[in-house]
Amino acid sequence: MSTLNEYLVQKRIAHLAIKERIAQPGFEPPTLSAHVSAEGRSGIRRIRIRDHQVVSDAPPNFAGYDLGPTSPELQLGVLGSCVTHITLIQAAELGVSLDSLEVEVEGVFDPRGGKPGFEHIPVYPQNLRYTIHIVSPANAEAIAELHATVERTCPILNLLRRPQEVVSTISHRQPEIAAADV
Numbered sequence: 001m002s003t004l005n006e007y008l009v010q011k012r013i014a015h016l017a018i019k020e021r022i023a024q025p026g027f028e029p030p031t032l033s034a035h036v037s038a039e040g041r042s043g044i045r046r047i048r049i050r051d052h053q054v055v056s057d058a059p060p061n062f063a064g065y066d067l068g069p070t071s072p073e074l075q076l077g078v079l080g081s082c083v084t085h086i087t088l089i090q091a092a093e094l095g096v097s098l099d100s101l102e103v104e105v106e107g108v109f110d111p112r113g114g115k116p117g118f119e120h121i122p123v124y125p126q127n128l129r130y131t132i133h134i135v136s137p138a139n140a141e142a143i144a145e146l147h148a149t150v151e152r153t154c155p156i157l158n159l160l161r162r163p164q165e166v167v168s169t170i171s172h173r174q175p176e177i178a179a180a181d182v
Helices: 003-022 071-094 140-153 155-161
Strands: 035-039 044-049 052-056 100-108 126-135
Touching: 003 071, 052 071, 071 100, 071 126, 071 140, 071 155, 126 140, 140 155
Parallel strands: none
Antiparallel strands: 035 044, 044 052, 100 126
């Protein structure tokens, strides 16, 4: 048994426990949150989620220090991460053995999007595509069922395919003026 298949055994146990917990009366779905701040002279974006941090930055040709991926690159990574995770969950649930699993995601981001003369170009990444690379002793039908289930149940994939309204607000305050500045 490969290490990935040993993990799938653990994933199945955890997945079944979650399925049981969310089926209980009174289950409340969690609220997800992230906090992002732009920092000092570098302008990096520090993303804080639970006890984790991710740094997002721009390349030097866009006044960045290349200390992390750009937001569009992170979006591709988030899609790939979610497709990978849901493939693992569904493989565990369906009993599909996996010797290895990798997901490649690509897209095009045209920085001219929406600018004068380029209004027809989207301001967001486009032509998104992904390839799931699987090594498995399973037959083609099992892999096709696994893929169809991933396509149906992957939250980030389906969010991108079926966008929802995003509500925004702004909180603005003036800087405090110190007595010495008056």
